[in-house]
Amino acid sequence: MDKEFQQKLAQIMKANDWHLGIGDVSNATGVSQTKLRYWEHKGYIESIQGKGQNRKFTYSMLMKVYQMKLLLDQGYTLAVAAQKAESKSHELKILKQVLFDRFEGMAEIDGEPAVNLGYLDDKQDSILYAIVNKDGTKFKVVPVTK
Amino acid sequence: MDKEFQQKLAQIMKANDWHLGIGDVSNATGVSQTKLRYWEHKGYIESIQGKGQNRKFTYSMLMKVYQMKLLLDQGYTLAVAAQKAESKSHELKILKQVLFDRFEGMAEIDGEPAVNLGYLDDKQDSILYAIVNKDGTKFKVVPVTK
DNA sequence: CGTGTAAGGAATTCTGACACG
């Protein structure tokens, strides 16, 4: 994977530069459009308004909606579900940051596709790879040969 | 992050159970709707048809479209761009798999939010964490205390 | 080949009201 593409990919992802319609969010999460509008009205979720047209939701908001749905299913009130989802939203943002901060490109290790995750630590004497095969994903620390 | 939510999150992501409209894909990638329809007609990309209504695109397809756009900008023909994008699509699938195979939940290390990435290797004597702070993301290997 | 536009119909989403509780 070339650097340029990688950088632009990181850009598009970080900017959250893409949005879903209310129908898509509703279908993905199983939360009705009516609920989504009400939740937004109450300030629990947010949407983007492009020139007074239709709502658009970010990926983060999709995740928050889904979390709220799960919490409601567990018996929480809407207000509590929204509050709990907020903290989980934070966790998901971290997850995303980890991914895009550290993703350094694709590689091949032991004949398997692998993701180069960069230096393991500040010593910068070994690189961490995630190796993917049918059985799942394993890590491998590879010393740098100079 | 509780196990149940995690599993369901993994489910929703793995199933690719959410779709974007053509307008959202067009806005996110800068590729016109006309192009998207033509590319689909030629078989370079795919969309889901829900009961003869409007097209819906998956996240993977959004990425493929974006890659094709970058390749076209670089001067490749449409056919070649599509072919090159196909192999990159494969890489992105791996990236996604790494993320969801290994994500074991949130933790706190040295007072910073961190992602538990599970056992470093088969010895299962140490766990890999990704620690997040303002400066970015670093890894830390923590021995298991039994 | 690869993309654009105008055209009219079909599907989606919008708001404000009213309903139930």
Added chain:
DNA sequence: CGTGTAAGGAATTCTGACACG
């Protein structure tokens, strides 16, 4: 409070045709 429905308008997307090259 939290959600649903019917209602009519507004915005989006659809297809097939025609254009340029």
